[in-house]
Amino acid sequence: MDRTTILEEALTSETKTIPQYLDYETPSVNVTEWLRYSCIPVYEQENAAKDPELAASMEKALSLVSGVLSFRVGFVVVPIEWGKDGFPVLPFEQKSEKLKKNLEGGRKAVLFAATIGSGIDRLIRRYEKADPKLGLLLQGLGAERVESLCDTFDAEVKTSAEKLGGKTNWRYSPGYGDLPIEVQRVFLPLLDAERRLGITLSESCLMAPSKSVTAIIGIKFD
C-alpha cells in the first residue's frame, strides 16, 4: 500500500490505530537550514558560500552520509477527547496550556516519531574528533535531515487530512514549551519505537539515535 492510502485509512479510524511505519526516500537537502543548524546564521550564509574550504567540507559531509541514513517514521492516530478541565485527553498524562492551545478544537491527533538512524551519530563521533568543523557540519546536516523528514511526513498528513475535510496545525513536540519531556516515556512505547524504529530513551528522556524527533499533529474538522 502506498503512504497516502495508509495515512487516509488511519485518519478515518474512529479509534486509536495500531502503530504503522513508513519508509521514505532521501529528502532533498535544504542548504539554508543545514548551515543554520551548523551555527552559520542565515545572514552570514552568502559570505560563507564563498569559502572554498567550507564548500569542500560540505561536499565531504554529503558524501559521508550518502547511503548511511535511513528515513523512517512511525505513527498512530488517536481520537482527542476533551476533559472537563478543558485539557485534551491523550494517551499520556499532561496539563500543558500550550499543547491545549495548539490542539484547540481538534478531534484527532497524529502522534509520530521520525528518525534517520544511528549511522549519523557514528559519523559525528568520528569527525568531531578528527575534523571538528566537519563534525559540526555533520551535526547540522543530521538535524536538517530529520527535520526535512518531519516536514515531508507533516505535509503528507496535511494533504490527507484536507482531503478528508480536516485542517492541521503545526506539529508540537514533547519537551517544547510546557509539555514535559517525560511524556516521552509513554509516547515512544505507544509506537513500539525501540523495536521498530530503534529509538531508545535515556534516564533523562533523551532519544538515541540523537537525530530523532517525536511530535503531535492535531487535526480539526469543521
Add this chain to the structure above:
Amino acid sequence: MNILDYMKDHFLFLDGGMGTLLQEAGLQPGELPERWNISRPEEIIRIQKSYYDAGSNVVLSNTFGANGLKFDDEELETLIKAAVENAREAARQSIGTQEKFVALDIGSLGKLLKPYGDYEFEDAVAMYSKTVRFGVKAGVDLIFIETMNDSYDTKAALLAAKENSDLPVFVSNAYGADGKLMTGACPAAMVAMLEGMHADAIGANCSLGPDQLVGVMEEYLEYASVPVLLKPNAGLPRSENGKTVYDVFPPEFAESVGKLLEKGIRIAGGCCGTTPDYIRAVVEKASTITPVPVTEKNRSLVSSYTQAVEFGGSPILIGERINPTGKKRFQQALRENDIDYILGEALKQQDAGVQLLDVNVGLPEIDEPAFLLRAVKELQAVTDLPLQLDTTDPIAMEAGLRAYNGKAMVNSVNGKEEVMSVIFPLVAKYGGFVVALTIDEGGIPDTAEERVAIAEKIIKRAADYGISKKDLIFDPLAMTISADTTAALATMQAVHKIRHDLGVNTSLGISNVSFGLPSRNIITSTFFALCLQDGLSAAIMNPYSQEMMNVYYAFRALHNMDENCMDYISYAQNLPAPTMTAPAAGAAPAGALASDSGSSSGPATELQKAIVRGLKEKTGSLTKSLLAEKKPLEIIQEEVIPALNIVGEDFEKKKVYLPQLLMAAEAAKAAFEEVKKLMADDGGEGPKRCAFVIATVHGDIHDIGKNIVKLILENYGFAVSDLGKDVPEQTVVDEVIRLHAPIVGLSALMTTTVPAMEETIKLLREQAPWAKVCVGGAVLTQEYADAIGADRYCRDAMETVRYAEEIDQALQG
C-alpha cells in the same frame, strides 16, 4: 535428550508469535504480559500447548520482558518460575509426540548502551544475569536470547548467559530492511562475535518476513560453523479495521522457510503474526527436506560493532602507531591521560587505509588495565575499525576483551605454557583472533622448521581450549638482517610453510627486519612484498610509510585482488606530486608581529595566515621549519596566540562563523603538536595556563558544544580536564579538588538536566568553594544561570575563553 544431541540429526522447530495471541485473549495495551504467568496461567498454557501440538520442539517461556528494570527481584523470580512451569505444563498436556524443550526467553532491556546511550555495559550484564539465574533455577533446557537489535546489548546478554549457566544458548538478532542491526552491525560481524563467544546456535528473528531475510540468512550460512536459526514475522504488518494483519499466510510462509531449510537453516519457527498454523505448515514442509549438515566454514574473522574483517584473502594492514615504544610524544600523552591524542592517531591511520588498529598502551608507570579499558571504549566510540589488543598483562587483556564490542584480535600468545594457560581461557570466553608468536621456553629458533614445530604445538594446545586453528594467526618473527643476514630467509620460509603446509594465517611486525640499517624503508617495503608473495596474511605496519602502501596496493593489483585495479588507481591518483626539494626552512618571516598585538589588524606572518585560514597541514610544516630558528614559547606567543586572537575577535564581531573558528583552532592545534613533540623530546612541558575542568552534566549526553569549548580553551593554553558527558555531580567535584582547579565549565542541553547542573554547583560550593563556575548550553540564559547559582553564563566558546582568561590573570596578578 539433550537438545544439542537432538539437533545433530534433526531440524529443530521453534514456536511462533505470542503477543498477538495474548492480545486476542484479552491482554490490554500497557499491561505487562509476564504478569499473566501468574494471573492467567491457563491462557499461557493453552497457547503454548497449541504450539507443541503443532509440532514445535522448543517453546519459549513467557519472559520476553522479564528483567530487573521492570520487576523487583522477588516478583521477577516468581514470574520466571511460573513461566517455566506453565511451559512445562503445556508440554505435558500436548498431544504432540516430538521431543519437547523449554527455553528461557530473554529480550532486550530496551536500553541503549554507552557510548551512544547512557546505560553501562556491566550494568546490562548484571541485569541479564538476574534473569538467567532465575531461569536456570526454574529448570529450563536452554536459553534463547532474541530480537536483539544492538551488538553490544547482545554481547551483554550472551555473557550473562555464559557466566551464570552451562546451558545451551541460542542468540537471535533483529535485522532491518537494510540487512543490518539498528546500530549498524552486519551479519558477518555478529557471526564472528557470537561464535567466538561459543553461542550454540545463531540467527535472526522478527522485523521482516522470511523472503526479506534471505540475504541475511545466506550471509549467516556462509560464515557460521554452528547451526543457524530463523524465526521471521508473517511478512509485513498493516492495519485493517484497527487490527494488525500480516501479508504472508501459512502455505507461502512454509514455502519460503522451506527454501531456506534446503539452503542449510537448521532451526525454524515464527515471530510476530505467526500462529500454530504457521508452525504446522513449516513442520509439514520440512518433512520432505533432508537437513544440510552443519560444517566447519574455516573463515578467519575479527569484527567491530558494525563490520567484520576476514583474514586469508586480500592482505590485511594493521596500524602500529598506537604504541608508546620509542615515541616520547605518545608516552607523554599516556602520562597526561590525553586520550584525544590516541584517538587522533587512530583516525589518522584509518584515513591512511588500515583495516585494523593495534592498541598498545603499556608503560611501566600507568595503570594499564584501566587505561586499556578506557582506550577500547573511547576508540570504539570514534572508529568502527576492529582493534588488536596488544598487551602482556593478562588483567589488562581481560578488561579490554570484556568491554570490546565485537570480536577482537589478541596480541599475543607464544609457545610458552605459562602464557597459553592464561590467555587461551580468556579467548575461549570472550572470543578472539589470536596472534601466536613462534617462540617458546627455548627462545626464538633460528630455522623455519623449528618455528613451524612451535606453531604445531600451539595449534594443539589451543584446541584443548576449544579454539580452532581458524582463530590463530602466527607471527614467525622478523629479525634484523643487520645482525644475521639469514634472518629474513628463515622468516619467509616459515611464513610459507605455516600458510601452505599448516593452512593457518600469518602476520609479521615487518619493520624489525631493517633495524640498524640506513634508509630502512627500502629494506622494509621490499621484505613486505616478498613475504606477501610467500602468503603473508597480515602485517603490523606504519601506514604513513608511502613505500609500504605502494607495495600493498601494487601487490593486490598484481594478485587479482583489486577488480579493474580500481583501488590502485584511486590510490595512485591521490599520491602527493613528487617535490624537488623539501620546503625551505624559515618560509615564514619571523618576528614581524609584536607579541602584544591583540587588535584584529590581520595576520602578519605566513604562519599566522595559515592559522587564520585554517590550513592545518601548512601550519604544521611552517611551525616545524620555524622551530629551527625560534624558541617554542616564542612561536606560541608571537605567532599562534596572535593568530588565534584575530580569529577569536572576528568571531566575536560575527565576522567569521563557528566552522571557521574551528578550522583555525584545528590549525593552531597542529602548531601546538609540533611544539609539544619537540618539548617531549627535550623532556619539557608545554606552556600552560590554569586548570579548567569541563563536563556535560549528569543525565545529559549532548557533548558537541562542550567539545568545541574544550578545543578552543586548549588552544589558549588552558590545562583542560575533560570529564566527558553524563558526568555524576561528585565526579566533577572530585576532579576540581584533585587539580585545585580555579574554574569549572558545565554544559547542559536540556531543561531536564539543568537540575543536575544546579546540584553540581551546590556540591562545588560546599566542597570546592574556591572554584568559579561558568555554564553554557542550549537551554541556558543569564537568568537561568543566576537562578542556579553559577558565576557566569557563557554564550559560546570565545566568551568562555575570555572568562577563563580573567580568572587566570587574577591568579597571576
